[in-house]
Amino acid sequence: MAPKVLVSDKLSETAIQVFRNRGIEVDFRPDLGKDKEKLLEVIGDYDGLAIRSATKVTADVIDKATNLKVIGRAGIGVDNVDIPAASQKGVIVMNTPFGNSITTAEHAIAMIMAVARQVPEANASTQAGKWEKSRFMGVEVTAKTLGVIGCGNIGSIVAERGKGLKMKVIAYDPFLSQERADKLGVEKVDLDTLLARADFITLHVPLTDKTRNILSAKNIAKTRRGVRIINCARGGLVDEAALAEAIRSGHVAGAGFDVFEVEPATDSPLFGLPNVVCTPHLGAATTEAQENVALQVAEQMSDYLLDGAVQNALNMPSVTAEEAKVMGPWIKLAGHLGAFIGQLTDEPIEEVNILLDGVAAEMNTKALDCAVLAGLLKPANPDVNMVSAPVIATDRGIKTSTTTQASSGVFHGYVKVTVKTAKRERSIAGTVFTDGKPRFIQIKGITIDAAIGQHMLYTTNRDEPGIIGTLGVTMGKHGVNIANFTLGRSESGGDAIALLYVDGRVADNVLEELRQTGLFQLVAPLEFDV
Known part of the structure; x- marks a missing residue:
């Protein structure tokens, strides 16, 4: 019997035809995703579910999906899919992580040009019957320095396009190797150097604990006067209130934002400011990008349902x-x-x-x-x-x-x-015991036997008395329960490590207290998806 796929959001007819050409029975019901009750009623009939962002694949939908084998998201974000529930049910969740790259990069370049020449405001003024040539004095991008924060898939495309505009491109990315930077023709710099030198700053990093507010009030103050800031990556990377104040003061000359900390953005400190261009998260909104991700997800789902091949799976x-x-x-x-x-x-x-x-x-x-x-x-x-x-x-x-x-x-x-x-070399080894549970068995060449938990604390130090007591007392004082405590050393008086499996995330103040003792070379909290 041929596999059966439900398409519950809007996909192009070309993508629907991909399923049919591969011998898969497909039901194209693009409005069904908005009707959860109807979706719950019919989902049990299908082997595959192809969606965009409108369909919410919640745990109760997955529970009713008795035959479902794969969910395909035409796009990157899968916030509308309960991935843990899908994993537990044995349903593969796929996305299309690279289909929007060029489109998003081009939108960033469009924002750079729009902010450089004040295009939206000049357009509005002219169509209002004004002729304000002297008001809209722009700047050339040629020979200006473009600072790219995050030089991964999209950031590297922006860097290449920036070079095509004859800009000097510098990049900050802790994971950018010198070899890759040389190949891209960009100058690899640290963040402070980028802030001090860039005429335009564009962000292309995911939103994590480390990148949240990477352009904080403090870092915005480090930028050169007259800088223009572009964010087509993720809301929350820039302190919007601090940026608004910097624009009002004249320190920042303009900004282009496609993403906001709160979306849909019906209000923002940036709204209404001069030379601020705002768009409603249009980074992936081109005909080509939408077609690309639709075709890609149809091919991926077909490959899996017919041949068992898994591509771009988030949970398998x-x-x-x-x-x-x-x-x-x-x-x-x-x-x-x-x-x-x-x-x-x-x-x-x-x-x-x-x-x-x-x-x-x-x-x-x-x-x-x-x-x-x-x-x-x-x-x-x-x-x-x-x-x-x-x-x-x-x-x-x-x-x-x-x-x-x-x-x-x-x-x-x-x-x-x-x-x-x-600067350094790090190594770790592990095995799987007969009970099926993974274990760490060696770190830094030091033999250990450590169970792996969701929340852990790793420390390094010289082998000397007081380490166990300090860790135990500090954890106990702050109410951190230790489930497992593993120690190891290279030799008496040599390098030593401790690995603690704890019941919850260790707070920053507890980590700092341990560091202040002067006993530890490294105090690092670790999180694992167990």
């Missing part, structure tokens, strides 16, 4: 159903190993070596590699998945190598990840 590795049964815990382990190092590394990664020992070497090594890379890159790019991770790693100039070997120790197999930057 690129492995067959048979492999997944055996590899599941090992893929989880590989992701944890990558995430451990990724959360500790805030500088460009140059090399990643993955050693697969024993039974791990006999598995689908590509899937394990992808899991490591996804874990490694996720702290800086929350949207990364096991399919997009290798592409992003290549774009960032990260060299990845994998070595396999027969079982060489007391474990039936293990995975070891070594990451090199210009």
